[in-house]
Amino acid sequence: MSGIYTYKNVLTDAPAGAASPLAGVRVVVQPNISVRGWPCDAGSKALEGFVPLQDAEVVTRLKSAGALLVGSSRMAELGFGLTGETSVRSLGEGADVAAMTDTMGEARVASATEGFFGFKPSFGLVSRFGLIGLVPSMECTGVAGRDLNSIIDIMTTIAGKDPNDPSMPDEPPVDFTSTPQGFEGPFRAGIVKESLDLLNETEAHAFKAGLARMEAIGAAIEEVSLPGYSLFRAVHNTVAAVEASSSAGKYDSVRFGHRSPQGRNWNEMYLASRGESFRLPVKAFLFQGAFFQFEDYGAFEDACRIRNRLVRETTDVLGAVDFLVFPTRRMEHDAWAAGSVRAVYESFMLTLPANVTGSPAVQVPGCAVHDGVDIGLQIMGRRRDDARLLSAASAIASSVLRG
Amino acid sequence: MKYEAVIGLEIHVQLNSATKLFCDCPNRPGDEPNRNTCPVCLWLPGNLPHLSREALEKATVACLALNCTIQPVSAFDQKVYYYPDLPKGFQLSQHHLPLSRNGWVDIAAEKGGMKRLRIHHIHMEEDVAKLVHETEGKTPISLVDFNRAGTPLIEIVSEPDIRSPYEAMEYIKALRTQLRYTGTAECSMEQGTMRVDANISIRPEGTSEFNTKVEVKNMNSIRNVGDAIAYEITRQTECLEKGEAIILHTRLWDPDKRVTTAMRGKFAGPCVPDPSVAKIRVTEDWLKRMQERLPEMPAKKAERFVTEYGLTPDEALAMSLDRDISEFFEDTAKRGLSPHKVTNWITTHLAPMLKDRNQTIEETALTAERFARLLAMLEKGVINAHGAREILLKLLESNESPEDLVEKGQFRQVSDTSELEGIIDGIIADHSADVEDFRKGNEKVVGFLMGLAMKASKGKANPKLLREMLVKRLG
Ligand SMILES: [Zn+2]
Numbered sequence: 045m046s047g048i049y050t051y052k053n054v055l056t057d058a059p060a061g062a063a064s065p066l067a068g069v070r071v072v073v074q075p076n077i078s079v080r081g082w083p084c085d086a087g088s089k090a091l092e093g094f095v096p097l098q099d100a101e102v103v104t105r106l107k108s109a110g111a112l113l114v115g116s117s118r119m120a121e122l123g124f125g126l127t128g129e130t131s132v133r134s135l136g137e138g139a140d141v142a143a144m145t146d147t148m149g150e151a152r153v154a155s156a157t158e159g160f161f162g163f164k165p166s167f168g169l170v171s172r173f174g175l176i177g178l179v180p181s182m183e184c185t186g187v188a189g190r191d192l193n194s195i196i197d198i199m200t201t202i203a204g205k206d207p208n209d210p211s212m213p214d215e216p217p218v219d220f221t222s223t224p225q226g227f228e229g230p231f232r233a234g235i236v237k238e239s240l241d242l243l244n245e246t247e248a249h250a251f252k253a254g255l256a257r258m259e260a261i262g263a264a265i266e267e268v269s270l271p272g273y274s275l276f277r278a279v280h281n282t283v284a285a286v287e288a289s290s291s292a293g294k295y296d297s298v299r300f301g302h303r304s305p306q307g308r309n310w311n312e313m314y315l316a317s318r319g320e321s322f323r324l325p326v327k328a329f330l331f332q333g334a335f336f337q338f339e340d341y342g343a344f345e346d347a348c349r350i351r352n353r354l355v356r357e358t359t360d361v362l363g364a365v366d367f368l369v370f371p372t373r374r375m376e377h378d379a380w381a382a383g384s385v386r387a388v389y390e391s392f393m394l395t396l397p398a399n400v401t402g403s404p405a406v407q408v409p410g411c412a413v414h415d416g417v418d419i420g421l422q423i424m425g426r427r428r429d430d431a432r433l434l435s436a437a438s439a440i441a442s443s444v445l446r447g
Numbered sequence: 448m449k450y451e452a453v454i455g456l457e458i459h460v461q462l463n464s465a466t467k468l469f470c471d472c473p474n475r476p477g478d479e480p481n482r483n484t485c486p487v488c489l490w491l492p493g494n495l496p497h498l499s500r501e502a503l504e505k506a507t508v509a510c511l512a513l514n515c516t517i518q519p520v521s522a523f524d525q526k527v528y529y530y531p532d533l534p535k536g537f538q539l540s541q542h543h544l545p546l547s548r549n550g551w552v553d554i555a556a557e558k559g560g561m562k563r564l565r566i567h568h569i570h571m572e573e574d575v576a577k578l579v580h581e582t583e584g585k586t587p588i589s590l591v592d593f594n595r596a597g598t599p600l601i602e603i604v605s606e607p608d609i610r611s612p613y614e615a616m617e618y619i620k621a622l623r624t625q626l627r628y629t630g631t632a633e634c635s636m637e638q639g640t641m642r643v644d645a646n647i648s649i650r651p652e653g654t655s656e657f658n659t660k661v662e663v664k665n666m667n668s669i670r671n672v673g674d675a676i677a678y679e680i681t682r683q684t685e686c687l688e689k690g691e692a693i694i695l696h697t698r699l700w701d702p703d704k705r706v707t708t709a710m711r712g713k714f715a716g717p718c719v720p721d722p723s724v725a726k727i728r729v730t731e732d733w734l735k736r737m738q739e740r741l742p743e744m745p746a747k748k749a750e751r752f753v754t755e756y757g758l759t760p761d762e763a764l765a766m767s768l769d770r771d772i773s774e775f776f777e778d779t780a781k782r783g784l785s786p787h788k789v790t791n792w793i794t795t796h797l798a799p800m801l802k803d804r805n806q807t808i809e810e811t812a813l814t815a816e817r818f819a820r821l822l823a824m825l826e827k828g829v830i831n832a833h834g835a836r837e838i839l840l841k842l843l844e845s846n847e848s849p850e851d852l853v854e855k856g857q858f859r860q861v862s863d864t865s866e867l868e869g870i871i872d873g874i875i876a877d878h879s880a881d882v883e884d885f886r887k888g889n890e891k892v893v894g895f896l897m898g899l900a901m902k903a904s905k906g907k908a909n910p911k912l913l914r915e916m917l918v919k920r921l922g
Contacts, residue, residue, distance in 0.1 A: 094492060096486075096492075097491070172495065172723075173493070173494075174493045174494075176493045180722040180723050181722035209495055210497045211722065211724070287719075290537050290719055292536075293535060293536020294534060294535040294536050296529075298534060299489075299491075310589070337527055337717040338716070341717055344719070348720075
């Protein structure tokens with residue numbers, strides 16, 4: 045087994061008909077996206093040996109559109125951060141696109157680091173059925189790819205109401221078919237002044253270069269204010285930890301997963317198995333969630349209230365401009381090396397607001413560059429404005445190609 | 448000092464919807480273990496619950512039957528606790544935003560009149576799996592049966608209005624009557640489709656504070672609930688009189704020893720809103736449709752039976768408690784029979800027969816139409832009560848007409864005086880000593896001789912005529 049894949053598809057699927065929209069497109073998935081018959085351990089010993097009985101809705105749609113599932117990558121435990129993640133690396137080795145969960149910015153940050161495109165759709169646009177998730181209200185299947193067209197093709201296939209996911213709102217489908225040709229500039233883009241404090245000098249220069257690229261295709265850039273910006277991280281951490289603690293409650297090591305030989309009764313066996321299964325930083329994250337659940341429920345309620353306020357503030361700001369623009373990553377905070385909850389959060393500071401608000405966001409490589417360092421240009425749009433967001437990203441990407 | 452009890456009941460009722468609450472598996476917990484399961488109710492990773500419309504509708508109708516106000520928005524929370532009967536680590540339950548609030552039922556008060564007992568709220572929740580412990584063999588093992596996992600429950604939480612074991616039992620019976628009427632639940636404590644937990648505290652009579660309460664579980668009949676509460680009131684009173692403090696804890700009722708015993712400290716987990724199950728928003732239109740599903744409820748029906756059929760309040764109550772019986776009564780009485788006679792035959796003959804056979808009317812071959820024809824023959828004197836009873840037993844089992852049964856079984860009443868005369872002759876001849884007795888003034892002899900004469904007629908004699916003739920002959 046290669047270092048990139050945890051499982052490689054050995055079946056030679058019948059070649060899809062030429063008419064199939066994704067014929068010949070090679071897709072790698074993270075092992076938390078259920079593929080019937082494949083081991084799906086979500087990167088955790090707690091799911092060791094778990095083999096789903098059903099395909100995730102995303103997988104069903106990919107398969108029927110003729111995509112070739114090449115295998116599953118390695119991933120950070122339960123999709124929390126990017127420690128050990130390999131799916132973007134597979135983009136150079138056998139895969140065209142990677143379907144990966146984006147809970148705090150994983151698809152965007154991973155793509156930015158490797159110089160690829162990465163997209164997190166609006167919350168509720170892609171079915172979560174079959175996703176072995178951790179933070180139901182924030183996560184969704186994102187897509188990383190070498191070009192935007194393949195990401196758009198994948199989105200065209202996987203987006204849309206799934207009766208198996210009742211948490212998806214009953215809304216008309218987002219139409220990706222006219223993307224990217226459908227883009228009609230010019231547009232207004234806002235930079236959130238409170239976010240600029242997070243950048244060092246090089247990053248600030250790189251971001252400016254990215255903005256210049258946008259202006260070059262006719263974007264009007266203006267500074268806007270999100271007074272609650274500094275609260276995004278605390279809100280994400282509190283709500284996500286609580287949801288994670290609940291989601292991970294089902295890993296009892298009885299029916300699947302690592303089971304400890306320790307313990308004289310079921311309770312001791314649970315404790316020992318879970319203690320041996322989870323690693324840092326997930327273990328610390330689950331502790332935080334349990335703490336809020338059992339000891340400080342008021343803090344969780346506050347976080348939910350503030351989250352609603354942040355959603356309102358963001359919606360208001362996005363009423364005045366078409367998009368918000370941020371860098372994608374910070375150079376000094378390497379998501380792959382993050383060993384603590386704090387370090388994980390530091391590396392997703394610029395991406396996690398989109399997860400808190402459920403907004404779509406796309407990472408574009410090659411424009412926010414300074415001194416040879418690409419920090420990634422991230423554009424965030426209104427909820428359900430995914431198609432126009434990808435169009436704008438395409439326009440910027442084309443201008444990069446033209447030089 | 449005199450104490451009074453403050454009692455609140457938390458009652459879980461299993462809804463009889465066809466499927467479980469969040470998946471399409473059959474709601475039949477009694478089937479072969481783990482037969483009615485799927486990835487959703489096995490709580491396997493990657494699955495999402497989808498709320499059953501039918502269960503929601505049944506829960507709503509049940510709430511309406513208990514006079515609760517359906518809330519415009521309700522939602523599911525995760526009640527977090529870890530136990531092997533709940534391998535997902537949380538139970539979906541409506542903690543923060545229950546389906547309905549502020550209901551009530553009326554009971555007959557102990558000292559006469561009615562007493563209204565309030566319901567605080569009713570919420571929906573999923574049941575957990577069932578554990579089967581096998582302690583025999585070298586290594587004791589515990590097996591988990593997921594048939595019950597995810598089946599729909601409503602939990603009915605009362606206000607602390609109940610003051611005695613009697614009121615607690617009447618409250619449960621009232622809930623049961625109302626819920627059975629709607630056809631949404633079976634409500635059998637014996638079969639576990641209704642489970643009652645009681646919270647009991649005591650205070651000096653006439654005061655209004657709420658003292659530390661003790662929870663009692665594990666009662667498997669309504670009678671047991673009354674007994675457990677009575678036991679607990681005595682126990683707590685004794686504690687207070689000895690100067691001991693009451694400690695918040697949970698006790699289990701032991702139905703064999705008839706005592707409550709303390710169980711290990713109860714673990715109360717937190718409740719977090721579930722991010723996956725959609726919120727329930729009730730529209731006026733939908734609520735109206737649910738209200739239309741509510742049948743005429745027993746209290747209303749009893750009133751109508753008094754005005755429309757001239758029943759006494761007691762008769763009307765007896766005829767309205769059970770929905771099947773009430774419909775059967777009305778269907779029979781409409782066929783031109785005396786409503787009192789119909790009531791009398793249902794209460795003294797039909798109901799005990801059904802109880803004996805452990806059947807509902809629906810489950811027997813009896814129809815109101817044939818029952819009415821039977822009672823008509825009784826009224827006309829074609830058969831006597833004894834014969835009618837025999838035929839009724841047969842009507843429960845076969846579709847034959849009551850008229851055919853009368854002829855076939857020779858149940859036709861004997862009113863022919865010469866035939867009866869012959870029977871009386873025989874009896875008097877064989878029992879001259881008893882006849883002497885009567886003539887000396889022992890009136891009891893008539894009953895004895897009547898019994899013999901009825902027997903000699905194989906129960907077919909017209910009893911009124913027979914008695915007249917017998918007394919005449921003896922006199
Ligand atoms: Zn099921």
